[in-house]
Amino acid sequence: MRRFLLFACLVLLPPAAGAENMPARQNIVNAPKLVEPHLSVSRSGNASRPRVALTFDACMGQADERILSVLVRERIPATIFVTARWLKKNPQAVAVFLQNLDLFEIENHGRNHVPAVDAPALIYGIAAAGSAEAVRQEVAGGAEAMLAAGFAAPRWFRGSTAKYDPSAIRQIRDMGYRIAGYSLNGDGGSLLGAAVSEKRIAAAKDGDVVIAHINQPTHAAGEGVARALLALKRRGVEFTRLADVDDLGDDGTTQ
């Protein structure tokens, strides 16, 4: 397995990458300062073969077959972040993942899709975990469901909304995880149109970590995401997964 050095830092990015199923307006009440980690992989340095990591969140709801079928048919590797509640509702998609573990790295998106923030807060209108114990339950519950479904123990965590407070980040790291940020918001929390999503993802640059959603089959965005996958493949992109980055590399986060 190839391993790549990983670069990341904590920066504030435009909202809505993790805003699936939520109003667009951010609404935080008495919240601590939130961070949204940035993540990219090392560049290939080869203009004709840029390196891109595709990550998809499976938050709740259904599986988007438009995206999943292209990944399988075109043999495009990707990292999928699943919640316990999504695993429970989508046994057919889980079976597809288990049958294609050469393509899919499955990682932890939490138990109930509750933001991993250890103080009371509303993010995109949903209540954060609100305490360190609730963050622990969200993270551990996601991992337990993955193991029960037959997947390997996760190494990466991405919380609902992809936002955290610094103390929750420290806690999750202490549980043995890396925090999965991103560098390219591909579908705006699945709320963008098909053409915009396609254009954003198809324009991925060398080293980008793309975030998109694989749980909204009725949203237009997924159609564009599926088309963009084909465009990236035509461009000669080298698809990598988060597991393929260098285990010894410093992910550079500063909290």
Ligand SMILES: [Zn+2]
């Ligand atoms: Zn999510």
